[in-house]
Amino acid sequence: MSIEEIHSEAAQELQPDNTDSISDRSFDPSAAPEELSKTSEESFKQILDMLQKESVVNKNESVEKSLSDVISKLESLEESVRSVCGKQDRNDAKLNQTLRENANFQVQVRRGMQQDIDSYKEQLSGERFDVILKDIAAVYVEYGSVLEDGSMEERTRKNLESMFEQLEDILTDYGADIIRSSEGDVRRPRVTKVINKLSVNDESKHNTVAKSRKPGVVRDRVILYPEFVDVFIYEPKSESEE
Numbered sequence: 001m002s003i004e005e006i007h008s009e010a011a012q013e014l015q016p017d018n019t020d021s022i023s024d025r026s027f028d029p030s031a032a033p034e035e036l037s038k039t040s041e042e043s044f045k046q047i048l049d050m051l052q053k054e055s056v057v058n059k060n061e062s063v064e065k066s067l068s069d070v071i072s073k074l075e076s077l078e079e080s081v082r083s084v085c086g087k088q089d090r091n092d093a094k095l096n097q098t099l100r101e102n103a104n105f106q107v108q109v110r111r112g113m114q115q116d117i118d119s120y121k122e123q124l125s126g127e128r129f130d131v132i133l134k135d136i137a138a139v140y141v142e143y144g145s146v147l148e149d150g151s152m153e154e155r156t157r158k159n160l161e162s163m164f165e166q167l168e169d170i171l172t173d174y175g176a177d178i179i180r181s182s183e184g185d186v187r188r189p190r191v192t193k194v195i196n197k198l199s200v201n202d203e204s205k206h207n208t209v210a211k212s213r214k215p216g217v218v219r220d221r222v223i224l225y226p227e228f229v230d231v232f233i234y235e236p237k238s239e240s241e242e
Contacts, residue, residue: 130222137217137224140167176219179227181209187231191216196230206234
């Protein structure tokens with residue numbers, strides 16, 4: 001019931017009934033204020049109850065609407081957070097992949113640079129020391145035969161042996177090898193130099209070493225000093241010689 005309906009009902013109660021004549025009703029003027037006050041009080045209570053009910057209903061509707069708005073905003077926020085987290089995960093994955101690729105690239109670059117530096121050092125050291133090593137190898141080979149002199153004093157011999165050992169250590173420390181062929185070894189043309197050729201009737205001995213006269217010195221593919229050798233050469237005898 002609305003407030004207007006209550007007021008209308010109260011006014012109707014206060015109005016005289018048209019069906020009854022005024023003369024038939026006893027009217028007490030002193031009771032009118034009391035009756036009006038009682039009716040107004042009841043109307044006020046009814047209005048107050050209705051206002052309270054409407055207030056509670058409005059509050060409940062307001063709270064429900066507020067909760068609905070809050071829930072909607074939370075759902076929207078949650079969706080936004082999910083979207084941001086998804087994008088962040090994708091960005092993290094791309095970043096990790098980029099970092100791995102960058103790290104691998106740096107390792108490859110450093111490895112390649114280190115290999116180039118090592119190769120350059122080897123070339124530089126080889127070019128720089130080959131000339132010196134050739135001189136050392138020449139002294140070691142050419143004067144090594146001095147130790148075969150039987151008339152040399154023992155003290156002098158020991159000093160020379162010590163010197164040649166030091167020369168050999170220098171050569172080996174820089175990667176040089178001392179080569180001495182044995183009798184019967186196949187001659188290696190690149191590192192040997194033939195001094196004498198000895199004829200032989202045995203074909204199996206052709207181009208084999210008969211004697212190593214001086215050792216050779218080789219460093220990688222560089223011939224610091226060739227080995228001096230005598231070789232066998234196969235020459236079959238003619239029928240007249242037989």
